[in-house]
Amino acid sequence: MRIEKVNLAETFSGIGEHWRPKVAAELNGQEVKLVKFKGEFPWHHHEHEDEMFLALKGSFRLEFRDRTVELNEGEFIVVPKGVEHRPVADEEVEVMLFEPAGTKNTGNVEDEVFTAPREN
Numbered sequence: 001m002r003i004e005k006v007n008l009a010e011t012f013s014g015i016g017e018h019w020r021p022k023v024a025a026e027l028n029g030q031e032v033k034l035v036k037f038k039g040e041f042p043w044h045h046h047e048h049e050d051e052m053f054l055a056l057k058g059s060f061r062l063e064f065r066d067r068t069v070e071l072n073e074g075e076f077i078v079v080p081k082g083v084e085h086r087p088v089a090d091e092e093v094e095v096m097l098f099e100p101a102g103t104k105n106t107g108n109v110e111d112e113v114f115t116a117p118r119e120n
Contacts (some may be wrong), residue, residue, distance in 0.1 A: 033097040037089040045084045058093030
């Protein structure tokens with residue numbers, strides 16, 4: 001096993017598509033994913049997984065059925081399993097996700113545009 005550092009700017013510069021998370025690291029059955037958001041993502045929930053969103057560059061909204069939370073650079077939120085949500089970004093934002101390995105980005109929804117293929 002090699003121990004490697006991750007350069008966030010370099011990794012984000014290689015991400016060309018919005019809503020396609022890239023696994024940057026794994027630890028204790030969890031994945032650290034980097035993703036660019038722009039626009040509206042489908043409403044969804046994750047039946048068995050909590051999900052953490054950390055705004056690294058830019059800001060976005062995390063919409064819930066009963067409220068909206070604005071996340072600015074350096075802020076994060078944990079969405080508990082089973083809670084319906086959708087991220088919305090008016091401008092491109094760089095986000096770090098932390099969630100159990102194998103978590104599908106669209107949770108309980110299958111969407112031909114937004115559901116990301118699993119990385120090998």
